Structure formats: C-alpha cells, structure tokens
Amino acid sequence: IAGITQAPTSQILAAGRRMTLRCTQDMRHNAMYWYRQDLGLGLRLIHYSNTAGTTGKGEVPDGYSVSRANTDDFPLTLASAVPSQTSVYFCASSDGSGGYNEQFFGPGTRLTVL
Amino acid sequence: GQNIDQPTEMTATEGAIVQINCTYQTSGFNGLFWYQQHAGEAPTFLSYNVLDGLEEKGRFSSFLSRSKGYSYLLLKELQMKDSASYLCAVRDRDYKLSFGAGTTVTVRA
Numbered sequence: 712i713a714g715i716t717q718a719p720t721s722q723i724l725a726a727g728r729r730m731t732l733r734c735t736q737d738m739r740h741n742a743m744y745w746y747r748q749d750l751g752l753g754l755r756l757i758h759y760s761n762t763a764g765t766t767g768k769g770e771v772p773d774g775y776s777v778s779r780a781n782t783d784d785f786p787l788t789l790a791s792a793v794p795s796q797t798s799v800y801f802c803a804s805s806d807g808s809g810g811y812n813e814q815f816f817g818p819g820t821r822l823t824v825l
Numbered sequence: 826g827q828n829i830d831q832p833t834e835m836t837a838t839e840g841a842i843v844q845i846n847c848t849y850q851t852s853g854f855n856g857l858f859w860y861q862q863h864a865g866e867a868p869t870f871l872s873y874n875v876l877d878g879l880e881e882k883g884r885f886s887s888f889l890s891r892s893k894g895y896s897y898l899l900l901k902e903l904q905m906k907d908s909a910s911y912l913c914a915v916r917d918r919d920y921k922l923s924f925g926a927g928t929t930v931t932v933r934a
Binding site for chain 1 (some may be wrong): 856858866867868870871873900914916920921922923924925926927
C-alpha cells in the first residue's frame with residue numbers, strides 16, 4: 712500500500728441498504744477526512760478525525776457515521792442509503808505536524824443509490 | 826464558515842497564460858490551497874499561501890491578498906495536460922478545508 716486506498720472503487724446500491732466505504736492510509740497521518748463531490752457543488756466535508764479515537768462533524772454529516780479505531784483506517788457508513796447520497800466520495804489525510812499540512816486524497820468511490 | 830467563489834469554466838490556447846481567480850469570505854483564515862483535479866481522478870496539491878504575496882512553483886504561481894479575501898492561480902506556458910479542474914480551498918483555524926466549486930480549464934491546440 713502506498714498513500715491512501717479506498718474500497719470499493721464503485722458501487723450501485725438499493726435505497727434503504729446499509730453500506731460502508733473503506734479508507735486506509737499508510738502514511739501514519741494523524742488527521743483523516745471524508746468528502747463528497749457533486750457536480751457544481753465541489754467537495755463538501757462530511758466527517759473528520761483529528762486523531763485516532765476522535766471524530767467530528769463537517770458541513771454535511773446527516774445520514775453518515777464514522778469511526779476511528781486506529782491511525783490507519785477511517786470507514787464511512789451509510790446506515791440507510793437514499794438517492795441523494797449518490798455521489799463520488801473521497802477520503803483524505805494530513806499529518807497535522809506543521810508545514811503546509813496539505814491533504815492527500817484517495818482515488819475515490821463512485822456510489823449510486825437507486 | 827467559508828464562502829468561496831471561482832469561475833466555472835475557462836478556455837485558453839496551448840502556450841498561453843491563464844489566471845484563475847478565487848474570492849473568499851471566512852470566519853477564521855488559516856491558509857489557502859490550490860488543488861488540481863483531472864477528470865475521474867483525485868485532487869492533487871498544487872500550492873499553498875498563508876501570507877500575502879506570490880508563491881512560484883515552476884509554471885504555476887499563486888497569489889494571496891488576505892485583506893481583500895482574494896487569491897489567484899496563474900498557469901503559464903499552458904500544455905494540453907493542464908486541462909483539468911482547479912480547486913480553491915480555504916483552511917480554518919481547526920485545520921478543516923472548505924472548497925470552491927472548481928474551475929474547469931480547457932486547453933486548446
């Protein structure tokens with residue numbers, strides 16, 4: 712593994728189903744983030760975690776939950792998917808130790824809820 | 826929160842220069858980033874400004890004026906591979922990013 716990986720790459724899901732998007736990073740970054748990207752709206756923050764064991768709500772958290780049991784993994788769960796959650800989901804991480812502290816993004820998961 | 830505006834689309838000719846403007850209103854400014862995103866791919870980091878002035882990195886430069894809530898990304902000597910979306914993002918004091926909707930740049934031969 713190099714950088715951030717996300718799984719699955721794409722998924723078609725029936726409304727009402729539960730779905731977990733996986734995100735793993737091997738850079739030992741403290742902070743991790745989940746975004747959704749929709750045409751014309753740009754990237755919007757769903758949830759974030761500044762360090763293992765802590766999480767926070769972003770701009771659009773409703774219908775989503777996260778956990779951060781360890782440094783490397785940050786799964787995003789849709790408890791009961793709805794069509795408005797059709798989007799491309801990006802996971803990102805940053806090291807939070809100064810410098811630019813830029814975020815590095817995973818390749819994304821394209822989710823379609825029917 | 827943050828309110829970030831940038832143009833939706835720009836078109837330029839190979840070898841030319843293009844300037845992408847970004848204006849923002851913020852409740853707590855802690856840096857401005859520019860990311861590049863090719864279609865179907867993840868955003869990748871281009872530049873960072875936290876103090877007023879110009880930062881130059883090869884063919885790309887980024888400028889910031891904190892008092893005006895304004896930044897621009899300058900792309901020089903445009904190449905076909907520069908066709909992409911360019912995302913302006915403002916960081917707050919909690920280190921969270923807010924993104925503009927992105928500017929799609931099309932480079933024509």
